[in-house]
Amino acid sequence: MGGGKNIEIFSISGPSHLTSIDWTNSYHRTSVASSLVKGVYILEMDRQDKLVGPESRAKPWWEFFNFTLVETLIDQSDCSIYGAVFEYELYNLYQRTADLNVPPRYVIAFRGTNLGSETRLCDLKLDLRCFFNCLHRGKRLLHAIQAIKTIVAKQSEPAVWLAGHSLGAGLALLAGKTMAKSDFLLQSYIFNPPISSIPLEQLLHSKMLKGVFRITESTIKATLAKILKDRQVQEDDPKTASWIPYLYLNKSDLICSEYVGYFKHKAFMSKIGASKIERTGARNSVRTLLVGRRRKSSPSDLSTEPLHVLPSADITVNMNNPTESKTAHGLHQWWEQDSALRANWQISCIRLCPKGKSVKLLN
Structure with missing residues (x-):
């Protein structure tokens, strides 16, 4: 989180122009969700800087939108605040419907990596787990799942x-998949998620070369998986097919840009009738296929899929090309007030029918 101290002050860098929230407006919902995540970042910064009471900088990030802090989620490994549960104070004013555009009662938000002296080691270890697709083996995810289940037990899933x-x-993606396995489809706002793939969107400019590389990669991994049958991972869980998270990506962000290529490839392979090859390739890496899967197992109800394996997603891509990588990965871009900058957002939807045909392709 760069940009100096001003980026921590809501009145300076937050979406303070949203004095009235229209919950049917996707930009408003995105701004609120991203602001609550920012609030978790500032909660941890306040803890490390020992700022309490009137000196706290975190409260405006949720109080401005009429949310209250119900619970902070603490990682016992380093005693850091990695998440929080917020409750919407005005929830009871809205009629109970199944409409996804009504406000939530609870939002469970998770911050990203904090490079402060007290959190650097633990967070970087979890970053490595993301890279090697083993975030599900960390205690932080298990703790997060327990907190989510407690809240879901109080409310139906549209309210969470x-x-x-x-x-x-990454935590939110795995948590959402895990809850989907139990038939709880939680509306999820996923900002700049990590992906353990070569960032071809950044490295190659030719669409043809990127397409050839991805098809070749999928074919090789699918062939290896077929030969090494005892090491092939499970098929898609049909329960997760109905869970459609909102993904927010920036094409200039090395950490998340390859999701754009992943979904383009997924849609193309579906179009030509090669979905099975794509799914098998996405679920495996050459390293795990050749080395094997001899690591300790995880709880049976916990999703162990790679983060990027998603049957469906609503995707918003920021097409701006900032000069600084921090800007491309920054959270502030998702509540940007400038309508000209927001005009560079491209919104697409990937939803696969039961037969594997794509409803809509990315541009």
Whole structure:
């Protein structure tokens, strides 16, 4: 989180122009969700800087939108605040419907990596787990799942949102998949999620070369998986097919940009009838296929899929090309007030039918 101290002050860098929230407006919902995640970042910064009471900088990030802080989620490994549960004070004023555009009662938000002296080591270890697709083996995810289940037990799933940025986006993705396996489809706002793939969107400019590389990669991994049958991972869980998270990506962000290529490839392979090859390739890496899967197992109800394996998603891509990588990965871009900058957002939807045909392709 760069940009000096001003980026921590809501009245300076937050979406303070949103004095009235229209919950049917996707930009408003995105701004609120990203602001709550920002609030978790500032909660941890306040803890490390020992700022309490009137000196706290975190409260405006949720109080401005009429949310209250119900619970902070603490990682016992380093005693840091990695998440929080917020409750919307005006929830009871809205009619109970199944409409996804009504406000949530609870939002469970997760911050990303904090490079402060007290959190650096633990967070970087979790970043490595994301890279090697083993975030599900960390205690932080198990703790997050327990907190989510407690809240979901109080409310039906439309009243509960998940939100996360960067490392926190990885937690939210795995948590959302895990809850989907139990038939709880939580509305989820996933900002700049990490992906353990070569960032071809950044490295190659030719669409043809990127397409050839991805098809070749999928074919090789699918062939290896077929040969090494005892090491092939499980098929798609049909329960997760109906869970459609909102993904927010920036094409200039090395950490998340390859999600754009992943979904383009997924849609193309579906179009040509090669979905099975794509799914098998996405679920495996050459390293795990050749080395094997000899690590300790995880709880059976916990999603162990790679983060990027998603049957469906609503995707918003920021097409701006900032000069600084921090800007491309920053959370502030998702509540940007400038309508000209927001005009560079491209919104697409990937939803696969039961037969594997794509409803809509990315541009």
